Amino acid sequence: MSRRVPPCVLFATALVAAAQSPPAAPTATDYVVLASFAADDPYDAAARRLAERYAAPLLRFDPADLRALRAELAARQPRYAALVVRPDQLDFDLARRVLQISTELDADPFVDVSFGYVTGRTAADALAFVDATLARSGARQPSRVAVVAGGVDTSTTTRRPLVFRRHRIDARQVYCSGGHGADAGHDRELLATELPALAGVDALTFVGHGLPREVAGGPDWRDLVGRRLDGAIVLNVACYTGVTSAYWEDDPRAGLRRRATVPPAESFCLELLRCGVAGYTAYLCPRPAGPELDTDLAALLVGGATLGDARRRDYDKTVLGFLGYGRRRLELAPLTDSSTLQASRDAVFDIMLEGATGGVLFGDPALQPFVPRPDEAPVRITVTPDEGGLRVAADCPQHLVFLHCSDPTARFGNEMAMRVYARVPLGAALVRDVSVDHCRMGRAELPTRVVWAVEDDCDERGAPARYLQLKIMFPRELRAIGPLAAEVLVATTADPELARTCGGHVVRIPQASSDLRAREPEPFMLELAAERGVPEAALRAALDASAALLGVDGVPADAMARFRALGNDGFRAACVLLEAGHSHYRSDELLAATWQPGDERLLIELAQGEPLPNFASWSVLRGLAVADTDEVRELLLGKLDSDDAGLFMSAAEGLARLGERRAVGPLAARLLQFRPDHAGVETYLVTALGRLGGEAARSALGRYAGDERARASAAARRALDGMR
Numbered sequence: 154m155s156r157r158v159p160p161c162v163l164f165a166t167a168l169v170a171a172a173q174s175p176p177a178a179p180t181a182t183d184y185v186v187l188a189s190f191a192a193d194d195p196y197d198a199a200a201r202r203l204a205e206r207y208a209a210p211l212l213r214f215d216p217a218d219l220r221a222l223r224a225e226l227a228a229r230q231p232r233y234a235a236l237v238v239r240p241d242q243l244d245f246d247l248a249r250r251v252l253q254i255s256t257e258l259d260a261d262p263f264v265d266v267s268f269g270y271v272t273g274r275t276a277a278d279a280l281a282f283v284d285a286t287l288a289r290s291g292a293r294q295p296s297r298v299a300v301v302a303g304g305v306d307t308s309t310t311t312r313r314p315l316v317f318r319r320h321r322i323d324a325r326q327v328y329c330s331g332g333h334g335a336d337a338g339h340d341r342e343l344l345a346t347e348l349p350a351l352a353g354v355d356a357l358t359f360v361g362h363g364l365p366r367e368v369a370g371g372p373d374w375r376d377l378v379g380r381r382l383d384g385a386i387v388l389n390v391a392c393y394t395g396v397t398s399a400y401w402e403d404d405p406r407a408g409l410r411r412r413a414t415v416p417p418a419e420s421f422c423l424e425l426l427r428c429g430v431a432g433y434t435a436y437l438c439p440r441p442a443g444p445e446l447d448t449d450l451a452a453l454l455v456g457g458a459t460l461g462d463a464r465r466r467d468y469d470k471t472v473l474g475f476l477g478y479g480r481r482r483l484e485l486a487p488l489t490d491s492s493t494l495q496a497s498r499d500a501v502f503d504i505m506l507e508g509a510t511g512g513v514l515f516g517d518p519a520l521q522p523f524v525p526r527p528d529e530a531p532v533r534i535t536v537t538p539d540e541g542g543l544r545v546a547a548d549c550p551q552h553l554v555f556l557h558c559s560d561p562t563a564r565f566g567n568e569m570a571m572r573v574y575a576r577v578p579l580g581a582a583l584v585r586d587v588s589v590d591h592c593r594m595g596r597a598e599l600p601t602r603v604v605w606a607v608e609d610d611c612d613e614r615g616a617p618a619r620y621l622q623l624k625i626m627f628p629r630e631l632r633a634i635g636p637l638a639a640e641v642l643v644a645t646t647a648d649p650e651l652a653r654t655c656g657g658h659v660v661r662i663p664q665a666s667s668d669l670r671a672r673e674p675e676p677f678m679l680e681l682a683a684e685r686g687v688p689e690a691a692l693r694a695a696l697d698a699s700a701a702l703l704g705v706d707g708v709p710a711d712a713m714a715r716f717r718a719l720g721n722d723g724f725r726a727a728c729v730l731l732e733a734g735h736s737h738y739r740s741d742e743l744l745a746a747t748w749q750p751g752d753e754r755l756l757i758e759l760a761q762g763e764p765l766p767n768f769a770s771w772s773v774l775r776g777l778a779v780a781d782t783d784e785v786r787e788l789l790l791g792k793l794d795s796d797d798a799g800l801f802m803s804a805a806e807g808l809a810r811l812g813e814r815r816a817v818g819p820l821a822a823r824l825l826q827f828r829p830d831h832a833g834v835e836t837y838l839v840t841a842l843g844r845l846g847g848e849a850a851r852s853a854l855g856r857y858a859g860d861e862r863a864r865a866s867a868a869a870r871r872a873l874d875g876m877r
Contacts, residue, residue, distance in 0.1 A: 183232040183615060184209040184519060185225075189216050189242050195276035199283045200237040203271065203517070206287055216242050223254040226266060230258065232615065233461055233519045234268040237279070240397035240417050243272060245437040246488040248513050252468060253485045261654070262475075262482035263608045263622060264468045267461030269432075269514035272397055274423040282426050286517040289384045289431035292524040295355035295454050299325045301347075303361035303371020303391070306330060306861055308340045310347060317455055317529040318550060325351070331370030339367075344376045355523070356386045356454060358446060363391025363436075365400055365415040365422075374424040383429035386453060386460070386522050390446040394421050395435030395513050401488055408670060412490040422515070432460045432520060438511035445470075445509070447556040448531075457525025461518025469608075470574055471509045473624045474562030477604040478502050479659040485510060500768070501569075502662055505561050531557040532637075534575045542582070542645040544590075547573045547625070549637040554594065555629075558637065563626050564660070565602075568797060570626040573639050577621040579607070582645040583652035584621060590642050592627050595635020599627040603641065604657035623657075631796075665734030665766035670705045672696050678733050685732075687725045694719060695726035695743060702739040716746065723747035728755045731773055734766030741776040753780035760788060774803035778810035786813050793819040802834040809841035817845050821853030827862040836865040843872025851876055 184207040188200040191213070204211040210229075214222040216238070226234065236251065251268070258265035271286075273279030298315055308330040314321040327347045331339025351357060359368050367373030368391045393400055399414050417423055422435060434449060445467055452463040472483050527533075531553040535546045549558060560572035573592075589601045605623035612618040625639055646652055664677040674682070674692055682692045698716035701708045709715075716723050727743040730736070744756070759765065759773045774792060777785050785807075792804035793816065801823060808816040823831065824838045831838075839857070842850040851873065858869035 185231045186211045187236045189238040199279040202283045227258045237271045244399040249485045261608045267465045267518045269518040286431045292521045297354045298356045299354045301327045303368040308343045320529045329371040359389040363394045365393045365396035377424040387433045389435040392439040395437045432516035436511045455526040455529040459521045464514040543643040545641040547639045565628040573625045579619040585644040585646040590640040592639040594633035597633040602658035606655035691722040691726040724752045731769040736769035736772045740772040744776040748779040771803040778807040798831045798834045802837045805841040809844040839868045
């Protein structure tokens with residue numbers, strides 16, 4: 154928020170404020186209620202109840218045009234805003250537009266107001282939800298929490314305490330067996346027994362895949378009917394479980410994003426809000442940012458955050474994700490029905506960050522459900538004066554690192570990054586630079602990069618304040634043993650001429666093909682082809698052949714034959730397409746059609762270079778099998794050291810095509826590890842082993858097929874049958 158920091162604010166104030174303290178109760182000037190309907194709408198009773206509770210102004214806004222809302226928020230600069238909406242008005246598009254304007258109320262890129270939504274299946278439900286969230290007044294110590302997970306193989310229940318540093322909270326885990334989708338079924342008998350037993354829990358999390366009606370393989374809206382979770386704070390990691398009416402689904406076959414709806418009576422979200430919960434955080438879209446669930450829970454249970462502030466910090470981490478990709482601030486485009494589904498240019502930027510914007514809070518954003526226990530914070534941040542600035546130290550016990558430091562919105566090398574996030578009070582100090590002094594896990598010194606920006610806001614008591622938001626990123630080092638310890642040096646200055654508002658290391662996303670079915674080259678493709686000495690005619694022929702392989706209408710019937718006739722020019726054009734991220738599951742057929750001995754050098758260079766966009770590196774590794782040379786075999790065998798599931802899978806496919814039986818051992822070992830992040834590639838590994846054959850492959854497939862953890866057991870049995 155644009156609130157000038159008075160020069161009398163002492164530097165020491167920043168250090169005192171670093172210790173967490175409960176937020177002051179909001180006043181009429183801190184809180185605003187925003188209603189998306191006219192005063193005579195039945196849902197207005199819920200809006201009036203909230204406004205009366207906080208003596209707050211009740212304002213109207215048009216969900217179709219948020220310009221007036223933006224102007225009101227910019228003028229009032231509230232700390233908290235409650236948006237009361239009908240269920241048919243809330244969708245991913247509205248949530249994104251509200252999030253976007255919440256970052257535009259002042260000059261810095263961060264969210265400027267903590268906000269939440271209030272709704273219900275009926276107007277009476279919405280009013281009851283307001284009463285439930287207002288009744289949960291007074292922060293308290295949590296004594297009981299629970300987890301309900303869906304989609305496991307066998308239903309089980311257990312009690313295992315939730316442990317932070319020393320503090321333990323009684324926790325019950327319910328694992329429900331079932332499949333993905335409405336017809337897959339789940340263990341209703343288990344849930345009929347276990348869900349009633351959860352009455353009285355302080356916090357509840359749902360875990361698993363999701364759809365608007367259900368946690369896949371776990372509870373659906375029917376299982377929630379009549380259940381009571383009075384006063385509980387609920388978080389849901391499952392996709393789409395915040396949907397109240399409309400949502401968007403990707404249709405890759407048609408290349409479109411389509412709008413769909415769920416009947417209000419069958420919405421998981423709306424049924425849960427009828428259970429007496431005091432707050433609910435869930436997603437209106439696919440949620441790839443699962444690890445954030447643990448940080449959300451910690452922010453509430455031991456951080457003492459309000460519901461709105463916990464959600465706001467999640468949004469701020471998403472903003473830092475955008476800054477880490479070289480953007481100046483959040484950039485969210487509106488969603489429309491049947492819009493063209495762009496090819497994913499970057500798995501993190503276009504999928505992870507996109508999905509991270511779909512989280513919403515249902516409930517009173519000013520509600521502080523639990524008292525703070527700063528000494529129990531999983532990642533503990535301390536700030537001390539240092540010569541020329543501040544020293545920011547972070548520490549995290551080993552058993553909490555991978556739960557609370559995973560960063561789904563950034564990448565380190567080819568893998569998901571780890572990170573330490575901090576919001577550091579600055580007082581009146583200006584920032585000159587930020588650098589990492591060290592980052593260690595146990596005795597292992599880890600490489601790092603940092604991204605940071607300055608935020609103008611107010612402190613917990615409502616006084617103007619300035620903060621440094623920063624993120625230290627480091628690789629996911631599974632072999633390191635010991636606690637995490639990191640220190641950042643913040644160089645400060647009193648000279649505005651030397652001050653900076655943002656900085657750090659950014660990742661530039663290379664240009665990439667935006668439509669894998671296109672026949673017309675994009676300008677950057679023509680430039681790349683010219684740099685590589687590839688004739689434009691060859692590039693156009695390669696695009697036609699690629700489109701023919703995908704079954705695009707209007708492609709000449711002889712497109713593939715004309716491309717094949719180009720020989721070396723065609724092969725080099727196919728490599729340009731891969732370098733441009735114009736890659737799909739049949740791209741390697743373009744390489745096979747035009748390869749001549751020696752041409753594989755181009756693929757080897759691509760395989761040894763930086764990761765290619767749109768997963769084109771996978772096509773390169775599969776395509777290398779066109780050349781059976783010692784160099785190709787050794788390169789592909791070396792890729793079996795990769796922890797990246799897609800690269801490992803593609804190298805395995807290439808080696809299987811070459812009949813390289815030295816790959817059997819590494820493939821069998823990886824398959825039998827049953828890694829969660831390799832779930833989607835197990836079928837391909839099974840197929841590769843079946844193709845390689847031999848007793849070692851047969852033994853591995855037999856062990857895999859007989860293990861209850863196997864996700865592709867049917868494919869393994871087919872492979873075994875084919876080897877007899």
